[in-house]
Amino acid sequence: MSCVDVCFALVGSIPHNSRALRQLRALAGMGLRIEAVGVASPAPLPADLRDAVHYRTLSPPAATGPRFFWQVHRQLKAALASCTARVYHASDLYVLPALAMAAQRHGGRLVFDARERYPYVAGTTGRPLHRYFWKLVERHYIQRTDLVLTVSDGIANHLVQDYNITPPLVLYNAPTAPASISPALSLRRRLQLSDKAVLFLYQGHLRPGRGCLLPLEALSEVPEAVLVYLGDGPLAPAIRERAAALGVTDRVYLLPPVLPDELLAVTASADVGLVLLEDTCLNHRLALPNKLFEYLAAGLPVLVSDLPELRRIVETYGVGYVVDIHTLEALTAAMRRLAEDASLRRRLAARTRVAFAAHSWAHLVSRFQEAYRNLLCDT
Numbered sequence: 106m107s108c109v110d111v112c113f114a115l116v117g118s119i120p121h122n123s124r125a126l127r128q129l130r131a132l133a134g135m136g137l138r139i140e141a142v143g144v145a146s147p148a149p150l151p152a153d154l155r156d157a158v159h160y161r162t163l164s165p166p167a168a169t170g171p172r173f174f175w176q177v178h179r180q181l182k183a184a185l186a187s188c189t190a191r192v193y194h195a196s197d198l199y200v201l202p203a204l205a206m207a208a209q210r211h212g213g214r215l216v217f218d219a220r221e222r223y224p225y226v227a228g229t230t231g232r233p234l235h236r237y238f239w240k241l242v243e244r245h246y247i248q249r250t251d252l253v254l255t256v257s258d259g260i261a262n263h264l265v266q267d268y269n270i271t272p273p274l275v276l277y278n279a280p281t282a283p284a285s286i287s288p289a290l291s292l293r294r295r296l297q298l299s300d301k302a303v304l305f306l307y308q309g310h311l312r313p314g315r316g317c318l319l320p321l322e323a324l325s326e327v328p329e330a331v332l333v334y335l336g337d338g339p340l341a342p343a344i345r346e347r348a349a350a351l352g353v354t355d356r357v358y359l360l361p362p363v364l365p366d367e368l369l370a371v372t373a374s375a376d377v378g379l380v381l382l383e384d385t386c387l388n389h390r391l392a393l394p395n396k397l398f399e400y401l402a403a404g405l406p407v408l409v410s411d412l413p414e415l416r417r418i419v420e421t422y423g424v425g426y427v428v429d430i431h432t433l434e435a436l437t438a439a440m441r442r443l444a445e446d447a448s449l450r451r452r453l454a455a456r457t458r459v460a461f462a463a464h465s466w467a468h469l470v471s472r473f474q475e476a477y478r479n480l481l482c483d484t
Contacts, residue, residue: 108189109159110137110481112213114204115196116177118145119160123365123395124220124256124278125196126151131470132477133157140188144177144200151366170228171238178203192216192480198223198239201246209249214480217247218254219273222263225387227314244268252476259391259414274476279398281466283458284369291374292333296358302331303444306375306405308368309396311338311359314389316381316410318344319430323437324353329444333375334359373403376450377443380409381430393418401461406453408439422460424453 111132119125119141130153132139139158141150147162149155163184166176181203185193193208194216195201201217208215223243229236247253247264253273255261261273288294292304311317317340320332334344334357341359348357363371372378378400382389393414400407407425409415416427428439443450462468 109140110190111139111192111194112142112185112188112190112204112207113139113158113194113196114142114144114181114185114200116144116165116199117197118148118162119143120148120150121145121362121364122196123280123368124218124276126154126365127281127466127470128194128196128218128473129154129158131473135474135477137477140190142181142184142200144180170235174199174242182206189213192477194218196220198243201250202242205246205249214251214483215249216252216254216480217250219243219247219260219264220256222260222388222391227386227389230386251480254473257391257393257414263387263391274472276466276469276473277393277398277464278395279461279464279466279469280369280402281470282402283461284373284403286373287370290367290370292335292360292371293374296331296333298331301329302356303329303377303450304375305330305332305377305379305408305440305444306335306372306400307332307379307381307396308335308362308372308399309394311336311340311344313340314383314385316379316383316430318347319381319436320379320440321347321351321353321357322433323440324348324356325351326437327440327444330440331356331358333357335371336362369399369403372399372405375403375405377425377440378403378405378407380407380415381436382410382412382415383430384410384412390414398461398464401457402465404454404457406443406450406457408443418460418464422456422463424456424460 141158141160144163144165150160163180166173177199185207189211190213192214193204195204196218224236224239247268254276255273256278261275265272348354380397390412409419410430411427419425419427426439429435
């Protein structure tokens with residue numbers, strides 16, 4: 106590795122991470138030279154980033170929890186030993202210690218993107234030692250950062266309360282521009298759905314705690330509805346099995362994930378977007394997932410679980426329904442209302458443009474770039 110302006114790292118595939126791609130494009134737009142490292146299987150960057158960003162991958166460890174962290178840390182620490190950068194950008198907590206050490210070694214600035222409340226994710230629920238470990242790591246290294254980014258006002262406020270740090274810069278997980286409709290990428294056309302079918306879309310990882318199975322339970326009572334999952338994960342077999350048990354297999358579709366640069370055109374062909382996070386941990390209560398803003402960018406009304414950050418967006422802008430997901434009757438009634446009333450869907454959809462514009466990356470990118478300029482001026 107040679108001397109660069111920014112060393113950027115995360116656990117995961119950068120070409121499949123929409124937040125990372127937006128930030129890298131903003132940095133490349135500033136004329137910066139970037140070294141990017143992903144702990145993931147190899148995959149090519151989008152063509153527009155290949156001149157400005159040198160991307161390499163490290164093999165993901167098979168371990169979990171703290172052992173996963175230590176193995177990532179050792180790999181990344183060795184990989185960055187010769188990477189001299191003006192700014193080291195840790196895109197998650199798992200890579201933060203290695204980048205903090207590299208920044209100290211080479212006299213660079215340190216950025217931490219706190220995309221989750223890591224000590225309070227679902228994986229630490231009921232595991233106090235794991236929570237304590239992540240809290241120690243985060244507390245130690247967040248004090249050494251020059252800039253903290255995060256994804257919601259709730260997480261920003263909680264970080265300030267926990268660590269008495271300067272308020273983080275909130276960058277919502279929102280696309281840059283509204284979706285463009287592409288008939289070639291239409292889910293309705295791909296699945297050969299009738300015009301009467303109302304397409305409820307869940308996009309993202311199919312994992313416990315994300316409400317993947319919940320809409321299935323209501324589907325038999327909403328005959329107009331078709332449920333499409335756009336993503337993958339360990340719950341895919343359970344979704345298929347439950348759909349069969351409920352007798353709704355003919356109205357449930359599981360499709361593979363779509364690359365970030367193609368996603369919105371696919372999303373725009375649905376009728377309603379689902380964000381049914383379960384209240385299993387503090388991280389979920391404070392979350393504003395990518396999918397919420399992707400639905401808004403695509404002009405979809407949304408049905409969301411009753412969590413504080415989700416409620417604030419949906420009720421402030423009037424773009425959908427907030428529902429108590431613990432009550433099947435409430436979820437069923439909300440889905441039925443949205444499925445049966447096309448004029449209601451149109452009214453809700455008409456408000457999504459304002460909601461999206463207030464949170465879009467186009468609205469925030471200048472703040473991100475200005476924060477980086479301030480860091481670079483001091484190096």
